[in-house]
Amino acid sequence: MSDLFYSDIAFLKRGLKQKDFSSVELMKSLINRTNLVESKVKAFIDRDDEDALRQAAESDNRRSKNMTLGPLDGIPVGIKDILAVKGQPLRCASKMLDSYISPYDAKCIEQLKNAGAIIWGRLNMDEFAMGSSTEHSAYGTTSNPWKLDCIPGGSSGGSAAAVASGEVIVSLGTDTGGSIRQPAAFCGVVGMKPTYGLVSRYGLVAFASSLDQIGPFARNVKDAAILLESIVGYDPKDSTSLKVPTENYLSILEESVKCQKKYTLGVPVEFFSKGLDIEIKEKVYKAIEWYQSQGYIIKEISLPHSDLCVPVYYIIATAEASSNLARFDGVRYTHRSKDIESIDDLFFRSRGEGFGEEVKRRIILGTYVLSSGYYDAYYLRAQKIRSLIRKDFDKAFQEVDAIITPTTPTPAFIEGEKSQDPLSMYLNDIYTISVNLAGLPALSLPVGLTQNKLPVGMQIIGKVFGESDILTIAHDFEINHDYKDLRPNL
Amino acid sequence: MxxxxxxxxxxxxxxxxxxxxxxxxxxxxxxxxxxxxxxxxxxxxxxxxxxxxxxxxxxxxxxxxxxxxxxxxxxxxxxxxxxxxxxxxxxxxxxxxxxxxxxxxxxxxxxxxxxxxxxxxxxxxxxxxxxxxxxxxxxxxxxxxxxxxxxxxxxxxxxxxxxxxxxxxxxxxxxxxxxxxxxxxxxxxxxxxxxxxxxxxxxxxxxxxxxxxxxxxxxxxxxxxxxxxxxxxxxxxxxxxxxxxxxxxxxxxxxxxxxxxxxxxxxxxxxxxxxxxxxxxxxxxxxxxxxxxxxELKKALPESPLDRQRRYQKDLDLPYTITSVLCANVNLSNFFEKALAQYDSPKAIANYIVNDLLRELASNSKTGDSSLSIEATKMKAGFISELVEVVELGIISKQIAKEVFSEMFQSGKNPKLIIEEKGLSQSNDDTMIKALCLEAIANNPKAITQYKDGNLKAINALKGPIMKATKGKANPLVLDTMLQDLIESLD
Incomplete structure (x- = not known):
């Protein structure tokens, strides 16, 4: 039973059902594994093992009465420290919320609890999801399980590293400009950002409201599909949540194996030009060739406004963030500076002490682009370009079913390498950002390792609500290759 | 400036x-x-x-x-x-x-x-x-x-x-x-x-x-x-x-x-x-x-206060002094509307509301202004309709009505009940009124002469003492007819 921690959900479900092992045993296996590797990986900010074991015992109890709740009953799910879980810390990896406990559950957590899942741990991240390396956490940096001196990516670095290292079976992260897909690529796991509006944002601490989405991390496409399926759906508490019929992704995947649809895949020229690591380019091209060999139609396409994505993103995301993060002010539930002299002093010093460098940088940038006199030149213009970026995709999707790109321009980099150079850090998201700006679904799939044994991720971008398409396309590749079984040497 | x-x-x-x-x-x-x-x-x-x-x-x-x-x-x-x-x-x-x-x-x-x-x-x-x-x-x-x-x-x-x-x-x-x-x-x-x-x-x-x-x-x-x-x-x-x-x-x-x-x-x-x-x-x-x-909202929109005021002046023939008070307070004018719906006598009803009701509201309000709202009292719009009706039917006099008004404001009883309980309805006892009339005619020869000379108002001088003797309960209509008949029969 020592390998339970690296098992997939289908295996675990079968085992739990056949009473080969209990949910408590599964949970203990994960706790043991975590106790063993966590000193190297440092994926967790906080974990309550007792509480997880209690939830596991409840699940076993339900199972013994034939009253299991849903597909995830008894399966532990790791949670990024930005999603509200009732009674648990919600720090967003910030000193600002050091002693804050959430009094309510996020919608996705409520859904997972209703499905019987075990909610475990607060996974590390860049503070308030701002960053691409998890170095901007006030609670220490997470390591890449494949190479401990490398960063795991970010902002959902803890969620990706925990899945890759067998600390959790699956986990939830959030993606504003690539924060699920980039760490998934760096850690060699599947990470998916759903269509904007598919998963309720209620209980996700907002970074950039018009870009944020919650999504799954898993070691294979099916597990990602199962986790996604349990968190989608319209939520009246989120006005941007959309009313769409929910799909059974898992059965779509199972059907697709019998009769694989041969999709038309677009390859955007702009995503394979300068700045792209040669090994990544090779791996992604090889994957594209494989698809072609299987009868998929490959089309070269153009997304002409791609070079504007990074600047547009850093205007819109920081503008929204500057306002979203204003509530952390030292007045109610946040860090409060001592010996303050006036209300302004309270604001300035509490925020000055509570926020880290990168968060302050983005708040200042966002405040600037919304300032009177600059609004039209920055924010308004960025919104106009955003709609052009959307139109680029609309046009491309008239010809193709999905788009294939590398997830990142480089593999995971060494800790500290880019933390002093925000611009080169921002360029890490160059291939993922446009997807958020257009509100599209996309996933990152492992497509092999570099010579340095670092994972390479391929991004598959879908149409609005094209989740089942990109899952199917990814699944077809995955089951015909061995990459999903690659494990870091910990 | x-x-x-x-x-x-x-x-x-x-x-x-x-x-x-x-x-x-x-x-x-x-x-x-x-x-x-x-x-x-x-x-x-x-x-x-x-x-x-x-x-x-x-x-x-x-x-x-x-x-x-x-x-x-x-x-x-x-x-x-x-x-x-x-x-x-x-x-x-x-x-x-x-x-x-x-x-x-x-x-x-x-x-x-x-x-x-x-x-x-x-x-x-x-x-x-x-x-x-x-x-x-x-x-x-x-x-x-x-x-x-x-x-x-x-x-x-x-x-x-x-x-x-x-x-x-x-x-x-x-x-x-x-x-x-x-x-x-x-x-x-x-x-x-x-x-x-x-x-x-x-x-x-x-x-x-x-x-x-x-x-x-x-x-x-x-x-x-x-x-x-x-x-x-x-x-x-x-x-x-x-x-x-x-x-x-x-x-x-x-x-x-x-x-x-x-x-x-x-x-x-x-x-x-x-x-x-x-x-x-x-x-x-x-x-x-x-x-x-x-x-839908537009259709169901309430009347504006000034439109209401104009309507009262034009259609109900109420004077500005009344409408300006009535319409300045939505509760008051809605109260008026309710009373009017039950008995169609706008002037009398408006007078009771603007004079008697406001006075009662003011004197019963702790702060001394008329800010005590009607809702906070036992008063109902129907009481006023009923009161006006009994006055116009000659069941009680305007004089008695004032007393009934105060009583219904304080007790929340309807006017008919108050009239019955207190025995306030006007006396239509012809024999008693006739005796009083004859006595009044005998005591006021001067007024009789004036009346006969064509000053019809002179007859009012005779009514006072009769009302006093009956404590206001003599029905004024009955009284009028009887006095006229008796004076004319003197000839």
Whole structure:
């Protein structure tokens, strides 16, 4: 039973059902594994093992009465420290919320609890999801399980590293400009950002409201599909949540194996030009060739406004963030500076002490682009370009079913390498950002390792609500290759 | 004011709408509840919470807009107004900067007439817009602490913005009275200024008479009574006049009115003005207004107070002195409508309401004014209809009716019951009245002569003693006929 921690959900479900092992045993296996590797990986900010074991015992109890709740009953799910879980810390990896406990559950957590899942741990991240390396956490940096001196990516670095290292079976992260897909690529796991509006944002601490989405991390496409399926759906508490019929992704995947649809895949020229690591380019091209060999139609396409994505993103995301993060002010539930002299002093010093460098940088940038006199030149213009970026995709999707790109321009980099150079850090998201700006679904799939044994991720971008398409396309590749079984040497 | 200048005034009025729950959360609101008892995670802006629009706020604001003749937008949007203040949980306020719900509109006002009994001139004050926004919480300061009550946070406010087309403090007062009355008629707010349900900011500038360009304005914040608005405007006109007379320039600034010192103080200059960094709220969708619903609302719109007043004067032939009192209070005029529906005698009913009812309300109110509301008493509209009816049928005299009125106000009993219990119905006992009549005729030969000479009113001198003898219960109609018959039979 020592390998339970690296098992997939289908295996675990079968085992739990056949009473080969209990949910408590599964949970203990994960706790043991975590106790063993966590000193190297440092994926967790906080974990309550007792509480997880209690939830596991409840699940076993339900199972013994034939009253299991849903597909995830008894399966532990790791949670990024930005999603509200009732009674648990919600720090967003910030000193600002050091002693804050959430009094309510996020919608996705409520859904997972209703499905019987075990909610475990607060996974590390860049503070308030701002960053691409998890170095901007006030609670220490997470390591890449494949190479401990490398960063795991970010902002959902803890969620990706925990899945890759067998600390959790699956986990939830959030993606504003690539924060699920980039760490998934760096850690060699599947990470998916759903269509904007598919998963309720209620209980996700907002970074950039018009870009944020919650999504799954898993070691294979099916597990990602199962986790996604349990968190989608319209939520009246989120006005941007959309009313769409929910799909059974898992059965779509199972059907697709019998009769694989041969999709038309677009390859955007702009995503394979300068700045792209040669090994990544090779791996992604090889994957594209494989698809072609299987009868998929490959089309070269153009997304002409791609070079504007990074600047547009850093205007819109920081503008929204500057306002979203204003509530952390030292007045109610946040860090409060001592010996303050006036209300302004309270604001300035509490925020000055509570926020880290990168968060302050983005708040200042966002405040600037919304300032009177600059609004039209920055924010308004960025919104106009955003709609052009959307139109680029609309046009491309008239010809193709999905788009294939590398997830990142480089593999995971060494800790500290880019933390002093925000611009080169921002360029890490160059291939993922446009997807958020257009509100599209996309996933990152492992497509092999570099010579340095670092994972390479391929991004598959879908149409609005094209989740089942990109899952199917990814699944077809995955089951015909061995990459999903690659494990870091910990 | 020096007659060189003309004041130009624009007002911004915040009105709390009477929704059951707050504008973006399901937390309820009521004035005076225990501090911070009416909150929820959304109101407190806990991390991860999101606003969800309460459509009732849109309905009430649209109704108000229709009442004020505004155009209702097809789509309205939400913007964030960013500023740090401890009473604002999110440190931004959700408001409608770019696309308000109601556009334009006007309020008909009546300027004070030459005397209370004479109708003043009417004119229309145009509005710029009405938009919705969230009320912040409430701060209170003790010697060492500042306390925040978030109960009020998130209550929907309709902000009514006038064009700068008021020209004196009197006009501003007339406007506010009219507006307040219109809102009370519409039923969307209670407009109780003492409870902060209606607040006003005033923008004031001066310009040389017979010029059209606007001067530099100052804005006076948070005026919480109509008399404060009047005083603040008058103070500001004086202050700006002095500045202009001494050849200085008025500074564009925001000022705070101190009602105790009866002075305003500079709060911040134009340079120190907040940069609110407005931008569209990404958490809320634009609201598409249901045109069919707007049509329904428009159809069901209540009558405006001045329209009602005109109708009373024209159709019911009531005098201005009565209608101006009746229509100035929506409860009073609705009470009148109810009574009128039960017995069609507008003049008599209006008289009872404006004279007797108001007097009772005033003398029974703790504060001594007529602010005691009818709802708080045992009085019912039907009582007045019934009372007028029994008087007109001759069952009781007007004299007795006064007594019945007081009794029904105090006890909440209907007039017929009171008349029966107290035996107040008029005596129609012919033999007794005839005896009294004969006695009166014998005692008043002079009046009889006058009557016979054609002065029909002289007969009234005979009635007094009879009424006195019957304690007012002699039926005046019976009495009249009998006296006439007896006098004529003397011949």
């Amino acid at each position: 020096s007659n060189k200048y003309e004041a130009v005034i624009g007002l911004e009025i915040h009105v709390q709408l009477k929704t059951k729950t707050k504008m973006f959360s399901s937390a309820p609101y009521e004035y005076g509840a225990e501090a911070n008892s009416l909150t929820d995670p959304v109101v407190l802006a806990l991390p991860g919470t999101l606003p969800v629009l309460n459509y009732e706020a849109i309905e009430l604001c649209a109704k108000l807009g229709l009442m004020l003749g505004c155009e209702i937008a097809d789509i309205c949007k939400w913007d964030r107004k960013n500023y740090f203040y401890p009473d604002s949980p999110k440190n931004y306020q959700l408001t409608q900067n770019e696309e308000p719900l109601c556009i334009g509109g006007s309020v008909e006002i009546e300027m004070p007439g030459p005397s209370r009994n004479i109708e003043g001139k009417h004119r229309f004050v145009s509005l710029n817009r009405i938009h919705l926004e969230e009320d912040p919480g409430k701060l209170s300061h003790t010697a060492f602490d500042s306390l925040i009550d978030f109960n009020r946070a998130g209550v929907p406010l309709a902000e009514i913005v006038t064009e700068p087309n008021l020209y004196s403090s009197d006009e501003a007062v007339a406007f506010l009275n009219s507006l307040k009355n219109l809102i009370l008629y519409s039923g969307v707010s209670n407009c109780d200024m003492e409870k902060g349900q209606m607040r006003c900011d005033a923008n004031i500038s001066l310009r040389a008479k017979r010029t059209s360009e606007l001067g530099t304005r100052s804005e006076i914040k948070n005026l919480n009574s109509i008399s404060n608005v009047k005083a603040a405007i008058e103070y500001e006109i004086k202050r700006q006049t002095q500045i202009l007379n001494s050849n200085h320039l008025v500074a564009q600034e925001t000022r705070r009115w101190d009602a105790n010192k009866m002075q305003s103080f500079s709060l911040r200059s134009k340079e120190e003005a907040h940069d609110y960094r407005y931008f569209p709220d990404p958490d809320l969708m634009p609201v598409v207004i249901d045109r069919a619903r707007i049509k």
